[in-house]
Amino acid sequence: MLEVRSLEVRYGDFVAVHGISLAVRQGEAVALLGPNGAGKTTVLRAIHGLVPMYSGTLSYKDRSLVGLPTWERVRLGIALVPEGRELFGGMRVEEHLELGFVPGRGRSYDSLRAEVYELFPVLAERRRQVAGTLSGGEQQMLAIARALMSAPELLMLDEPSLGLAPRVVRALYEKLAVLRRRGLTLIVVEQYVHEVLRLADRAYVLEGGRIVLEGGAEGLLRDPRLQRTYLAVS
Amino acid sequence: MRWAGLAVLLVVLVLAPRWLGRDLTTALLFTFLLVVLACNYDLVGGYLGLYNLGQASFFGLGAYTTFLLLRVPGLSSLGSGGAALAVLAGGLVAAGSAALVAYPLLRLREASFAVGSFGLLLFLRVLVDNLPGVTGGSHGLYVAAGHYLSLGTAYGLLLALAAGSVALNWLVERSRMGLAMLAIRESEAAAAAVGINRFRVQQMAFVLGALPTGLAGGVFGLHTGYIDVSVVLGIERSLLPVIAAMLGGTGSLWGPVVGSVMLRAIDVGLKNYLQLPVPSPAVYGLVLTLIALRMPRGIVAHLGRGRVQGREAARAAPVVQAEEVS
Amino acid sequence: MTLQLMTELLAGGAVLGGLYALMAFAFSLVLATTHVLNVAHGTFMVLGAALSTLLVREAHLPFVVSVALVFGTFLLAGWAFEEGLIRPLQGRPPVQVLVGSILVTFGVAITAEALLGYYWARAVEPQPIFAVELGLPSLRVGGVAISGPRALALVFSVVAVAVLHVLLTRTRLGQQARAVAQNRVGALVIGIQPSRVARTVLTVSVAAAGLAGTFYAVAVPLNPYEGLRLTMVAFTVAAAGGIGNLPGALWAGVGLGIAEVLTGYWAGAVWSPVTYLLVLFGALLARRGEAVRGLVR
Numbered sequence: 088m089l090e091v092r093s094l095e096v097r098y099g100d101f102v103a104v105h106g107i108s109l110a111v112r113q114g115e116a117v118a119l120l121g122p123n124g125a126g127k128t129t130v131l132r133a134i135h136g137l138v139p140m141y142s143g144t145l146s147y148k149d150r151s152l153v154g155l156p157t158w159e160r161v162r163l164g165i166a167l168v169p170e171g172r173e174l175f176g177g178m179r180v181e182e183h184l185e186l187g188f189v190p191g192r193g194r195s196y197d198s199l200r201a202e203v204y205e206l207f208p209v210l211a212e213r214r215r216q217v218a219g220t221l222s223g224g225e226q227q228m229l230a231i232a233r234a235l236m237s238a239p240e241l242l243m244l245d246e247p248s249l250g251l252a253p254r255v256v257r258a259l260y261e262k263l264a265v266l267r268r269r270g271l272t273l274i275v276v277e278q279y280v281h282e283v284l285r286l287a288d289r290a291y292v293l294e295g296g297r298i299v300l301e302g303g304a305e306g307l308l309r310d311p312r313l314q315r316t317y318l319a320v321s
Numbered sequence: 322m323r324w325a326g327l328a329v330l331l332v333v334l335v336l337a338p339r340w341l342g343r344d345l346t347t348a349l350l351f352t353f354l355l356v357v358l359a360c361n362y363d364l365v366g367g368y369l370g371l372y373n374l375g376q377a378s379f380f381g382l383g384a385y386t387t388f389l390l391l392r393v394p395g396l397s398s399l400g401s402g403g404a405a406l407a408v409l410a411g412g413l414v415a416a417g418s419a420a421l422v423a424y425p426l427l428r429l430r431e432a433s434f435a436v437g438s439f440g441l442l443l444f445l446r447v448l449v450d451n452l453p454g455v456t457g458g459s460h461g462l463y464v465a466a467g468h469y470l471s472l473g474t475a476y477g478l479l480l481a482l483a484a485g486s487v488a489l490n491w492l493v494e495r496s497r498m499g500l501a502m503l504a505i506r507e508s509e510a511a512a513a514a515v516g517i518n519r520f521r522v523q524q525m526a527f528v529l530g531a532l533p534t535g536l537a538g539g540v541f542g543l544h545t546g547y548i549d550v551s552v553v554l555g556i557e558r559s560l561l562p563v564i565a566a567m568l569g570g571t572g573s574l575w576g577p578v579v580g581s582v583m584l585r586a587i588d589v590g591l592k593n594y595l596q597l598p599v600p601s602p603a604v605y606g607l608v609l610t611l612i613a614l615r616m617p618r619g620i621v622a623h624l625g626r627g628r629v630q631g632r633e634a635a636r637a638a639p640v641v642q643a644e645e646v647s
Numbered sequence: 648m649t650l651q652l653m654t655e656l657l658a659g660g661a662v663l664g665g666l667y668a669l670m671a672f673a674f675s676l677v678l679a680t681t682h683v684l685n686v687a688h689g690t691f692m693v694l695g696a697a698l699s700t701l702l703v704r705e706a707h708l709p710f711v712v713s714v715a716l717v718f719g720t721f722l723l724a725g726w727a728f729e730e731g732l733i734r735p736l737q738g739r740p741p742v743q744v745l746v747g748s749i750l751v752t753f754g755v756a757i758t759a760e761a762l763l764g765y766y767w768a769r770a771v772e773p774q775p776i777f778a779v780e781l782g783l784p785s786l787r788v789g790g791v792a793i794s795g796p797r798a799l800a801l802v803f804s805v806v807a808v809a810v811l812h813v814l815l816t817r818t819r820l821g822q823q824a825r826a827v828a829q830n831r832v833g834a835l836v837i838g839i840q841p842s843r844v845a846r847t848v849l850t851v852s853v854a855a856a857g858l859a860g861t862f863y864a865v866a867v868p869l870n871p872y873e874g875l876r877l878t879m880v881a882f883t884v885a886a887a888g889g890i891g892n893l894p895g896a897l898w899a900g901v902g903l904g905i906a907e908v909l910t911g912y913w914a915g916a917v918w919s920p921v922t923y924l925l926v927l928f929g930a931l932l933a934r935r936g937e938a939v940r941g942l943v944r
Contacts (some may be wrong), residue, residue: 106698135836137832137835137836156840157838158838158839158840159836161837161838162838164929166837167836167838169832169833173830173832173833173836174830174833175825175826175829175830175833175834176829178826178828180823182822185819185822186822186823186826186834186837186839187837190840233837234686234837237837237838239662318782346665372746372749420823421819423834424731425928425932429931429932431742431745431746431852432745432746432749433683433886433931436882436886436927436931437791437927437928437931438925439879440879440927440928440931443876443879443920443924444921444924447917447918447920447921447924448894450917451917451918477676508735532864537833556875557757560753567750573904596766598761599762599765600764600765601758601761602758602759602760602761603757603758603761603762603765605754605757605758606754606756606757606758606759606761607754607758608754608819609751609753609754610732610750610754610755610756610758611754612750613750613751614732614735614736617743617747629752
């Protein structure tokens with residue numbers, strides 16, 4: 088469904104991602120792991136068109152995305168839940184859903200909203216509340232809900248567990264498991280290795296802008312090299 | 322070689338009034354005046370990246386101080402010595418005011434600074450307009466006949482101030498202070514981390530940039546013999562230096578000079594030779610818009626794209642990162 | 648001071664304040680959504696006043712027709728302004744957009760002002776004054792006289808602010824504009840096109856400026872060189888109310904209008920500009936963290 092080949096991204100002279108290749112099949116859940124500064128976020132931003140690619144190819148459903156602006160990628164069914172959520176602090180929950188809705192994706196606003204509220208009942212309760220007044224977990228749910236309103240086929244999440252209590256993280260991953268069972272393709276960037284590897288089929292481990300390890304999620308959980316990558320930094 | 326060229330240029334300019342008529346000499350005098358203001362502006366606007374839209378405040382302060390002091394009988398009776406003292410005092414008042422306004426103004430950044438500095442100019446204009454007892458208000462002030470500066474004298478003094486302003490920027494650029502200014506412009510946090518006192522450096526640049534402008538205000542006022550708000554505190558007076566520096570290339574030694582010469586040439590050409598029915602501010606405005614759109618680094622860098630090297634290239638072109646592809 | 652005089656001063660201040668609020672509302676929205684500081688905002692008002700004067704006084708068109716013509720013309724002008732002069736700046740980093748926009752729009756303001764003053768003086772009248780005289784009678788409300796033109800200007804600014812508010816909260820593009828103003832990255836991520844939002848916001852703000860200028864000229868005459876002053880007032884009100892904070896702009900505008908009228912009454916009209924300059928410095932220094940810098944992330 089998504090194919091990235093020899094992706095290189097630079098910020099000025101700094102090379103953030105050195106020729107990464109990865110592929111994601113329809114319906115799959117893939118984790119991108121690695122320490123801070125490994126380039127995981129940059130990979131997601133490049134797939135979403137938020138940073139320009141320096142070189143490499145990028146295709147989605149056999150169609151090249153190179154040069155397409157973000158809004159066109161959203162229309163093709165790619166959605167990103169960004170790091171730090173990036174909500175509109177002064178706007179209500181319901182307004183976020185209205186803004187997230189993208190016409191022309193084959194789903195009506197009402198049916199998408201009903202589905203989102205069913206998945207996150209707490210948001211339905213808070214629909215008139217301003218985003219800035221929600222708790223951290225609720226804000227993360229809102230960020231996901233906002234992304235789901237574009238009826239995506241590929242959903243990318245950047246550190247959804249950041250700053251949340253372990254109990255909230257577990258609840259959040261249960262919701263992601265539901266989305267995955269419904270057939271949504273997922274790419275999740277995480278430092279919280281155990282939760283995400285239980286969700287994912289496969290994982291890539293990044294370090295210094297390169298892929299250093301890849302494989303099935305179950306195997307990686309037991310792989311001593313993964314332990315080392317994390318112990319080396321923490 | 323370079324020094325020899327500059328020396329020849331200076332000698333030619335000193336002697337120029339002997340061969341040129343009154344009109345062209347006056348045109349050169351106005352060019353020197355703009356060079357002074359543009360170089361002084363650029364010390365803060367270019368090297369520090371603080372867009373001071375109120376440079377004319379210092380010009381006006383210099384001129385009004387000079388005129389008011391020459392009304393004091395003791396000073397007035399000293400003849401040309403008195404006038405020289407009054408002009409010097411004008412420069413000092415301008416520099417002192419710069420040191421003072423630095424306290425509130427340097428708390429601002431970017432657009433706030435630009436608007437704040439422009440606001441100061443407007444404030445000064447309102448004060449001068451509304452205190453007719455002191456400043457003559459809208460009737461302006463005239464200078465006594467004995468203190469009037471002839472074209473030749475004013476030409477020489479403004480040439481000296483222009484050369485001095487370029488030299489000042491050259492010296493600052495090569496000093497420790499210049500290095501500190503560059504560091505502050507690139508990153509205040511990084512500059513602070515290596516122990517640079519941001520405020521002191523910026524305040525100093527402000528003062529250095531106000532002194533020649535203030536002196537030029539006095540000299541220019543004594544040459545025209547009359548000052549009022551629109552002559553010495555005009556909005557155009559304040560914006561032209563910015564436009565000249567941007568046109569030539571801001572944050573570089575010769576940029577403001579080149580820009581000033583070009584602007585004046587355009588003005589003289591329009592008025593005297595083409596006689597187009599277009600008011601000159603309209604042309605300045607158009608030039609400003611076009612530079613900002615087409616060559617944000619100025620004409621010097623634009624034409625010599627490949628040739629500008631090293632330190633100067635780094636100054637002229639802050640690192641540009643693509644924000645977002647949209 | 649009698650109660651009647653006080654009421655009349657407050658009414659005068661409210662008229663001015665309503666127009667200020669409208670100016671600042673549009674100006675601030677542009678700054679918050681696009682990082683464009685439109686120095687020519689006041690100049691567009693002056694141009695609006697000039698065009699209405701031409702249509703009403705010189706061409707003897709009915710006022711309503713001239714308002715419609717001004718609106719249409721300024722929608723087009725706003726579109727062209729964005730397309731030709733602002734669009735090329737997009738894609739530079741936010742700080743460069745801000746600085747570039749100040750220079751570009753300053754150039755536009757100076758050029759337009761100079762051409763307008765020069766040719767109006769040659770073609771229409773030697774001392775250009777833009778005033779739209781409608782011959783409206785004064786209104787008497789509870790023993791207090793309010794001049795008809797001023798009442799009309801006040802009604803206009805209230806309606807215009809209300810319309811802008813509805814556009815911002817009830818239409819999709821308006822909602823997107825608020826989203827971009829609040830969080831540019833968040834807006835980009837969910838597929839909002841900042842360039843489309845920028846075009847709409849700038850076009851609407853220029854049209855609003857043209858109309859504001861028309862009604863300003865109904866209440867108070869303008870001359871060709873007041874554009875920069877009006878922009879400074881718009882900036883002052885926006886900075887005092889908080890950039891992108893629209894209710895804030897409303898209160899700050901009305902407050903400034905009243906303060907200016909009262910200063911004019913007590914100290915003389917020549918001192919009234921001091922009011923806004925003092926408010927400007929106060930707002931800049933008090934809000935230096937957020938006023939403009941906070942926008943640029």
